[in-house]
Amino acid sequence: xxxxxxxxxxxxxxxxxxxxxxxxxxxxxxxxxxxxxxxxxxxxxxxxxxxxxxxxxxxxxxxxxxxxxxxxxxxxxxxxxxxxxxxxxxxxxxxxxxxxxxxxxxxxxxxxxxxxxxxxxxxxxxxxxxxxxxxxxxxxxxxxxxxxxxxxxxxxxxxxxxxxxxxxxxxxxxxxxxxxxxxxxxxxxxxxxxxxxxxxxxxxxxxxxxxxxxxxxxxxxxxxxxxxxxxxxxxxxxxxxxxxxxxxxxxxxxxxxxxxxxxxxxxxxxxxxxxxxxxxxxxxxxxxxxxxxxxxxxxxxxxxxxxxxx
Amino acid sequence: xxxxxxxxxxxxxxxxxxxxxxxxxxxxxxxxxxxxxxxxxxxxxxxxxxxxxxxxxxxxxxxxxxxxxxxxxxxxxxxxxxxxxxxxxxxxxxxxxxxxxxxxxxxxxxxxxxxxxxxxxxxxxxxxxxxxxxxxxxxxxxxxxxxxxxxxxxxxxxxxxxxxxxxxxxxxxxxxxxxxxxxxxxxxxxxxxxxxxxxxxxxxxxxxxxxxxxxxxxxxxxxxxxxxxxxxxxxxxxxxxxxxxxxxxxxxxxxxxxxxxxxxxxxxxxxxxxxxxxxxxxxxxxxxxxxxxxxxxxxxxxxxxxxxxx
DNA sequence: ATTCATTACTGTCCTAGACAAAATACGTGT
DNA sequence: ACACGTATTTTGTCTAGGACAGTAATGAAT
Numbered sequence: 001x002x003x004x005x006x007x008x009x010x011x012x013x014x015x016x017x018x019x020x021x022x023x024x025x026x027x028x029x030x031x032x033x034x035x036x037x038x039x040x041x042x043x044x045x046x047x048x049x050x051x052x053x054x055x056x057x058x059x060x061x062x063x064x065x066x067x068x069x070x071x072x073x074x075x076x077x078x079x080x081x082x083x084x085x086x087x088x089x090x091x092x093x094x095x096x097x098x099x100x101x102x103x104x105x106x107x108x109x110x111x112x113x114x115x116x117x118x119x120x121x122x123x124x125x126x127x128x129x130x131x132x133x134x135x136x137x138x139x140x141x142x143x144x145x146x147x148x149x150x151x152x153x154x155x156x157x158x159x160x161x162x163x164x165x166x167x168x169x170x171x172x173x174x175x176x177x178x179x180x181x182x183x184x185x186x187x188x189x190x191x192x193x194x195x196x197x198x199x200x201x202x203x204x205x206x207x208x209x210x211x212x213x214x215x216x217x218x219x220x221x222x223x224x225x226x227x228x229x230x231x232x233x234x235x236x237x238x239x240x241x242x243x244x245x246x247x248x249x250x251x252x253x254x255x256x257x258x259x260x261x262x263x264x265x266x267x268x269x270x271x272x273x274x275x276x277x278x279x280x281x282x283x284x285x286x287x288x289x290x291x292x293x294x295x296x297x298x299x300x301x302x303x304x305x306x307x308x309x310x
Numbered sequence: 311x312x313x314x315x316x317x318x319x320x321x322x323x324x325x326x327x328x329x330x331x332x333x334x335x336x337x338x339x340x341x342x343x344x345x346x347x348x349x350x351x352x353x354x355x356x357x358x359x360x361x362x363x364x365x366x367x368x369x370x371x372x373x374x375x376x377x378x379x380x381x382x383x384x385x386x387x388x389x390x391x392x393x394x395x396x397x398x399x400x401x402x403x404x405x406x407x408x409x410x411x412x413x414x415x416x417x418x419x420x421x422x423x424x425x426x427x428x429x430x431x432x433x434x435x436x437x438x439x440x441x442x443x444x445x446x447x448x449x450x451x452x453x454x455x456x457x458x459x460x461x462x463x464x465x466x467x468x469x470x471x472x473x474x475x476x477x478x479x480x481x482x483x484x485x486x487x488x489x490x491x492x493x494x495x496x497x498x499x500x501x502x503x504x505x506x507x508x509x510x511x512x513x514x515x516x517x518x519x520x521x522x523x524x525x526x527x528x529x530x531x532x533x534x535x536x537x538x539x540x541x542x543x544x545x546x547x548x549x550x551x552x553x554x555x556x557x558x559x560x561x562x563x564x565x566x567x568x569x570x571x572x573x574x575x576x577x578x579x580x581x582x583x584x585x586x587x588x589x590x591x592x593x594x595x596x597x598x599x600x601x602x603x604x605x606x607x608x609x610x611x612x613x614x615x616x617x618x619x620x
Numbered sequence: 621a622t623t624c625a626t627t628a629c630t631g632t633c634c635t636a637g638a639c640a641a642a643a644t645a646c647g648t649g650t
Numbered sequence: 651a652c653a654c655g656t657a658t659t660t661t662g663t664c665t666a667g668g669a670c671a672g673t674a675a676t677g678a679a680t
Contacts, residue, residue, distance in 0.1 A: 014664075019502075025664085026632060033667080034630085045639070047664060070674080072629065112542045114525055118489050157539035160499070160527040167528075168481055175482040179428050189470070192329045195505065215424050217470040218477075222330045229467035232422045249631080249672090250325065257326075324633075335633085336663060343636085344661085355670075357633060380643075382660060557642070 011041070011049040021058040022245035028058075035075045060086065066244050066277060101137065102144035109145075109158045117161070121169040130173045134205045138166070139291060163198060170201050174208050182213040184236035184301060187229055189217040191240060191254050199241035199272050203294050210298060223254055227261045237267045237301065239288075244273035252282060259284045267301060269294070321351070321359040331368040338368075345385045367392070373460060374399075376555045396460045411447065412454035419455075419468045427471070431479040440483045444515045448476070449601060473508060480511050484518050492523040494546035494611060497539055499527040501550060501564050509551035509582050513604050520608060533564055537571045547577045547611065549598075554583035562592060569594045577611060579604070 014025050017040075021028075028048075032039060038058060040048040050058075060082040064074055074082065101124075108117045125133045145162060148154045186207065188200045197219040204214045215233055217226075230238045238258070242251050251274060259268050264284065271288035278287060288294050324335050327350075331338075338358075342349060348368060350358040360368075370392040374384055377399060384392065411434075418427045435443045455472060458464045496517065498510045507529040514524045525543055527536075540548050548568070552561050561584060569578050574594065581598035588597060598604050 024631085027630085029665085029667095030631070045664085047640095070629075114523075114543065115489060115491060155535060155538060157527055157531055157535040157542075160531055160535075161525070161539075164526050164528045168485060171478055171481045172485040175478060179425060181425060189467075192332070213424075215471070216474050217467055218474045221470055222466055223326070224330060225465060225467040225470075228465060229471075232467070233424070247631095250329075253325070254329075334662085337661090339634090340662070355633080380660070560642090 011051060012055060014048050014050070017048075017050040017055060017058070020055050021062055023058060023062060024247070031071065031075065035072070037075050057082065062245065066273075068277065099140065099144075102141050105141055105162075106144065106148055106154075109154065109162055112158070112161075114161070114165070117165050118169070121165060125169055125173055130170075130205050131209050133173075134170075134202055135291060138202065167198065167201060170205050174201075174205055177208050180211070180213065182211040184298075184305070185213045185215060185233060186237045186239055187215050187217065187226070187233060187235040188239050188241070189221040189226060189229075190219040190242070191246075191251070192220045192222055193250065194242055194246055195219050196241070196243040199243070200239075202291055203239060203241070203271060203288075206291060206294055207298060210295065212298065223258060224261075226258060230262055230266055235266060236305070237269055238262065239269040239271060239294075242270065242272040242274035246272070246274040248274070248277055252278065255282055255285050269297060321361060322365060324358050324360070327358075327360040327365060327368070330365050332372055333368060341381065341385065345382070347385055370396070370462065373462070377460065378555070393462060396462060399460060409450070409454075412451050415451055415472075416454065416458055416464075419464065419472055422468075422471075424471070424475070427475050428479075431475060435479055435483055440480075440515055441519050443483075444480075444512055445601060448512065477508065477511060480515050484511075484515055487518050490521070490523065492521040494608075494615070495523045495525060495543060496547040496549055497525050497527065497536070497543060497545040498549050498551070499531040499536060499539075500529040500552070501556075501561070502530045502532055503560065504552055504556055505529050506551070506553040509553070510549075512601055513549060513551070513581060513598075516601060516604055517608060520605065522608065533568060534571075536568060540572055540576055545576060546615070547579055548572065549579040549581060549604075552580065552582040552584035556582070556584040558584070558587055562588065565592055565595050579607060 012020060014028060017023075017028060018025050023031075028038065028050075031037060032048075038050060038054040040050045040054060043049050057079055060079065061071065061074055064082065064085060065071060069085075074085070077085075105117070105120060108120060124137050128136060145154065145159065149159055188204060190197060190200065200216050200219070204216060208214055215229075215235065217229060221229070226238060226240075229235070240255070240258075251270070255268065255270055259282070262268065267286060268284060269286045269288055270278075270282075271291075271294060275287045276289050286297050288297060322330060324338060327333075327338055328335050333341075338348070338360075341347060342358075348360060348364040350360045350364065353359050367389055370389065371381065371384055374392065374395060375381060379395075384395065387395070415427070415430060418430060434447050438446060455464065455469065459469055498514060500507060500510070510526050510529070514526060518524055525539075525545065527539060531539070536548060536550075539545070550565070550568075561580070565578065565580055569592070572578065577596060578594065579596045579598055580588075580592075581601075581604065585597045586599050596607050598607060
């Protein structure tokens, strides 16, 4: 039996643990050395076997770290204490109950009603228009689904189905807009270790109706290809998306390298959950902490931009 | 200024090299030990500094490995020899000249004409209809683009752009078909280590017009979630897609595990380039070596299927 | 309260050995 | 000639612990 087939068993090897928690192998080993947690059992070859429980706790820790906590302070806490902390944080400025709409969609997902889900998304999109749909409906919906996922209420395949259907709906809607050679031209992509491309589609959905010409490369473009693509397409703006778990260091490194390699006339935007964790200022990089900020940033860009002479 | 930011455009640290080549840090270090390539210089802390040239050669090697070559055989070759190999491989068993249409699209890609590309794809799709478009146009086009990629004629970002635009066009076309609760219901996805999802979309494009209800989970669903999803959605068929480079053993293991865990009434299909390498017979798994075979397999399924009593 | 220097914390890199998994080569039996 | 099972080779991933750079927290001095 090989590694891939282990999936249905109750333990994960270090690669799987890395994938599931977003913590690098080096970090997992280092924590074990320093904090004695996690302390995975070993298989017959001495390789680490992480239990589902440990992975759950690691996820809880990671989530708190993503909002600024430090591992040394929280790694010794129990699962209950971690959850209490997360709740205390999450409750801040959030409605107590899940609003009706989000609850409805969650129910459709949990009952595996594909047709109902497609219908719900299509109806909402039609009724609200593309931009409002993204701003008013998708943003809270994504949050609700993320929360449910964290609480373990959603299965992986249910979350996959949601992403897939939402992508289909958004793409269709975006494609109904006439493809024009608008200004600015915006290049959209993610760095190679970021595979979530939904953020790109959401930005596209907000900005295409504003007359932006979006050139999306999909996820995972090597840094140097982003540079080449920006030059080749004469992009005015390069926008990268980062999900919550993206390693902060890797992101800031990538962004400042890119910033240095592109002419100053090309703006660099960084968006996605991860950007809320950024503390130090990145000169010449515009942070887009939420979707609404992208429209503001666009307005600001247009206010300052002057067509090149000639 | 931090470490990665110091790269004055001439060298990359090991993280950056991993990002740019797709080869893990472990592999980069191991190759250095075993094959004495790459042999990066070191900075004042003894950390590896990869040159642009080395990264270029590593990329060429990675491309060849992705089509089945083994590192030991090619790592010692010069850049010229690597290119020659790529050329030889791409040309094998192909017409001498690239047909006009494929050449046109390649030209659009190389000139970075987004609008032209969108227009070309949309026009072809309209003229030929969705199914013919996939069968007659996309199949040879993908091959031509794969060849060009092998020869190093296409940049990463150009290939990304093609995939993205094709996906957009296909999704829009698929979504124009009325969403019906058709028979069979087919669950589409890939295993966790397979991230290419284009194949799923192509199958969907061929089968939705045939009245199949396609439920796509996108790429990378854990094996056990595929099982759960198949049961939850009462799928008649589970179809997995594998790209050319997928490890044979991992695929056959995954498929037979899945086959074992699903009731016999649910058929399992395996498609994609990789399936052509399968030698041993997988009982209860239908191999779909090319897109056309999916339509035949569907016909065969329908001929044998009888609705459950009651 | 703000600024600066020091200390503590945390992640990533390093070497080098071991061995698991994949691919290939080499049988053997049909 | 072809399928199938078993060595052998090749290749990738894991292990351990040491080193140290960059960041955050702390304390001291304005």
